[in-house]
Amino acid sequence: MVGIVIIAHSRTLAEGAAEVARAMGVGKAVVEPAGGALDGGLGTSIDLVEAAVAAADDGDGVVLVADLGSSVLTARMLIEDTDGENVLLADAPLVEGAVAAASMAATGADLTAVHAAAEAAYDHRKTR
Template sequence: MIGIVLVSHSEALANAAMDLALQMVHGTQPPIRIAAGAAGGFGTDATAIASAIDDLATTDGVLVITDLGSAILSASLALEIRASTHQVVISDGPFVEATTAAVVGAAAGSSLADITAEASNALSAKKTQTLTAPHASVGNDTAPGSPAASAEERLINPMGLHARPASLLVQTAGEFSADVELTNTTAGRGPVNASSVIGLLSLAASRNDRIRIDANGPDASQAVNAVKQLVLQGFGELS
């Protein structure tokens, strides 16, 4: 599993971002370390960052997420003075959104490269939802062709496909050997890959919107059925 280091000028901010992101995870949580504040106040400390990175040396790689520009300088210095040699990437994504995307991706078993891309693209869902005209396609990385399995259902949970249902969907889809895509057929958004929480949020799918689930791969039918059941159960949010 990928490890995550949060580098912030404020320890309170780092802890809040971590707590928010962990609300999206169901089951095993990824290893997270915080290197925040300096000398009991505000600032960043390269030595503390290096220590946090070294503490995650047994992971499959580490993504470092920073808040302000000077935190990137401290993180870069930390890479030079750390004792460990495992792969580390410093994210250019926005602190809160990138932390959420990284935590969800790591918990789902995504690679460091995929998590890095998700964190870097973490504002795309917000940008998409501020546009007045729907996109015909958002983030379609799947080869063309008819899906091996497909279903379409209406969202019945009160807030639609917001962050927590999206993260649950990512984890569920990740349990199967299948490429799963979702499309908001009501708004004409998608398809997006179900492994991307940012992509799923970009669908801007509200209650009563219809969602099409497509899958290809050995477990296509099982994956579609599992995602379909999440939708039918309102992602556990029905009273």
């Protein structure tokens, strides 16, 4: 099953978004948080992201969903370090993208479909 990693500047934010995404993935989707700096403060950590990717990846790949700024840069750095091997960064809103990815992953969809579902979250407007 495709795994999802949520990269955020706050450990609490990443854990909360992961909790919601897991619930929407009906307990089947593997969603790992990678939030905050190694010291527990705000920031991002390539070490935390690498550990989360390793925990989420069962061989079918991992979709990364990042909040902003250095989280995106950290995700891109990880992808460069792994030559993009089965790891894709979604251009998606954090919570909505993670929920869409987890819902799609729970169906057994492949990496391309899970990534597309995360990115399609921009299409779902909250107001009209």
